[in-house]
Amino acid sequence: MRLKILTVDDSKTVRIIVKKSFKGFDCEITEAQNGVEGLAMAAKVTPDIILLDITMPVMDGVEMLTKLKSDPALKAIPVIMLTAEAGRENVMKIAKIGVRDYIVKPFKENVLVDKVSRVVDLRPMGEAAPIQKKIDDPIDILVVDDKPAIISQITEGFGHTPWNVKGVASTGEAIDFCQKKLPDCIIISLSLPEDAAITLFRIIRSNAKTKYVPLFGLSVKTAVEEQARAQQAGFSTIIHKPIDFEELETKIGKAVNLDSSGKYFQMGEGFMTVRLPKTCNASVVNEVSSYLKDKTSEAVNAGISKIIFDAQNVASLNMDVIKLLLTSMKTCRDLSLKYALTGNQAVIEESKKFEESKDWKFCDTVENAKASI
Known part of the structure; x- marks a missing residue:
């Protein structure tokens, strides 16, 4: 990419x-x-x-x-x-x-x-790009925090993924780990004593081997000053405590350039299904949108002409989701693709409140949606 x-x-x-x-x-x-x-x-x-x-x-x-x-x-x-x-x-x-x-x-x-x-990985023209990993491939995450409870929380938070989390308590341990094994992402507590987070950041960025590893700062939301210093130093992003693991997973996926399309797009039996998750905030909608054009082209090239937009798991319908679906349906019409919508009762009721979606017809299951087209 x-x-x-x-x-x-x-x-x-x-x-x-x-x-x-x-x-x-x-x-x-x-x-x-x-x-x-x-x-x-x-x-x-x-x-x-x-x-x-x-x-x-x-x-x-x-x-x-x-x-x-x-x-x-x-x-x-x-x-x-x-x-x-x-x-x-x-x-x-x-x-x-x-x-x-x-x-x-x-x-x-x-x-x-x-x-x-210093901020992004600039690759010279013509240099072979590494094979892109998928969101469900194993990656190595190094957590640098002197509080064992935080390391345990992050390990448990990614328990549903194949990601490997290694926790260390000090700058020295982090450097030793990086020399033995290059992590895909490093999360550093900004509250480490004696400004150790900034020191570690500079050491990692000055080393040719670790220079481009994404570095996330971990901070209490109210610690504005330490966050500003971390951003000025060049941290890839700041993660707030308490940790929103869905947001963190998305940010790591983007920073490591993982192909996360598999979370939303599935193809088989002549259909492409676009599954929207429970939390469909602007970040998720943006992520789905970034894959929509390429995945639709992939489906068409594979001979698929029917698409299901599955909103059964969506907790609440908002304008971002409506715009995404409107764009998706227009793409289907432009390409002469058949499509159908699924949704739970809450989504169906909420759709009636918006002018753009008040006339939408929903099926209650993916199977019924497939049968309808």
Whole structure:
């Protein structure tokens, strides 16, 4: 999967420089001229990283960054700010909102590439991509926390997966583990004594072997200052305690580039079934949407012409789910595919409250849905 970089800048010259800087890398550059366009493009393509100018017309970078961080589906995307203002006050302002790094204009191409490579895995063009693991493949997660209860909680939280969780209590133990076996993801408690989390982060990032391993910071939600320092240092994302394991699993899957389509898409007996989970928040909807086009093409190429959208497990129907289903049904109509919906009683009743879904017809089981088309 190609790396996606979104550059948001009102200067065409800067956008050209950004494109030129990454010409030798396996990445796709998308552009926007202001914050309004930037937000729309971010929602459309879900970039792996955003390069965001501060001073722009219509909507400036600070406002766009604020809106990004308040959007559940977009807040985890790392942002590097481009600014002509190197003053401490301006830097502190954007750091508090949640920026990963900043670059002062004018800048050299190698500086931009270096800053971006610290956050995402830049692969030279033509270099063979590793075989993508699936969400149900084993991966190794290293947890660095001096509280055994937290390590046990994370181990139990991933008990339903084939993922291997190894817990250590100190920086030294973490370094020893990484020398013996390279983990796929590292979760570090930000409350480790003597600023050990930041120290460990720098050691890991300075080592060629571990440089690109995703690093998650673990923190109590109210510890805003330690979270800001971790984000400024370059942590991939921050996980709040108490831990939402569904969210954590999704974030690890994205960071490790796991193919999670199997959670939602199944094919067989002439049908493709799209199963929506109980919790269908904006992040989940965004994840399903990212696979929809490719999986539909895969189904058509396999000779499948019937699709079931299964919402039987969905706890609550919201506008994000409705938009996803509307888009999916339009795709089916455009490709002359037959489709049917399933839903529980709560979903059926809630659908009647929205203008967009009030006339939808649901089947009560997947078997009945298949029989209906």
